[in-house]
Amino acid sequence: MLKHEIVSCPRCNRTFECRVNSIHRCQCSGVPLTLEERFRISEKYQGCLCADCLLELKAVLEHQPNAPL
Template sequence: MLKHEIVSCPRCNRTFECRVNSIHRCQCSGVPLTLEERFKISEKYQGCLCENCLRELRAALQKQPDAPL
């Protein structure tokens, strides 16, 4: 059995369990992002972000696609 990793969100520093080996069960799989949204977020942040930050960033990009994150 693979263990999940406890990581810190690079945006808010909140710790959460990353389930990259079980991506369908990971908290991030609940936040649908377009390829463009993924690209813009990955330009600014390295690693996994928490679900709350992903939701906030998605909302910001949907409201104003060219706004800095």
């Protein structure tokens, strides 16, 4: 089994533990995103984002759906 990985958020450069092999325990699983929100975020950023950035981007997209990220 692969171990969890320490990665840097491509948006804020903060490091966090990515638990891709235990996604239900990963910090990102606490941020519910719609398919459209996932698509918009993935257009701008590659790789995993920290939960704080996901929450911020979700808030932007909920209030301004066409806003640049």
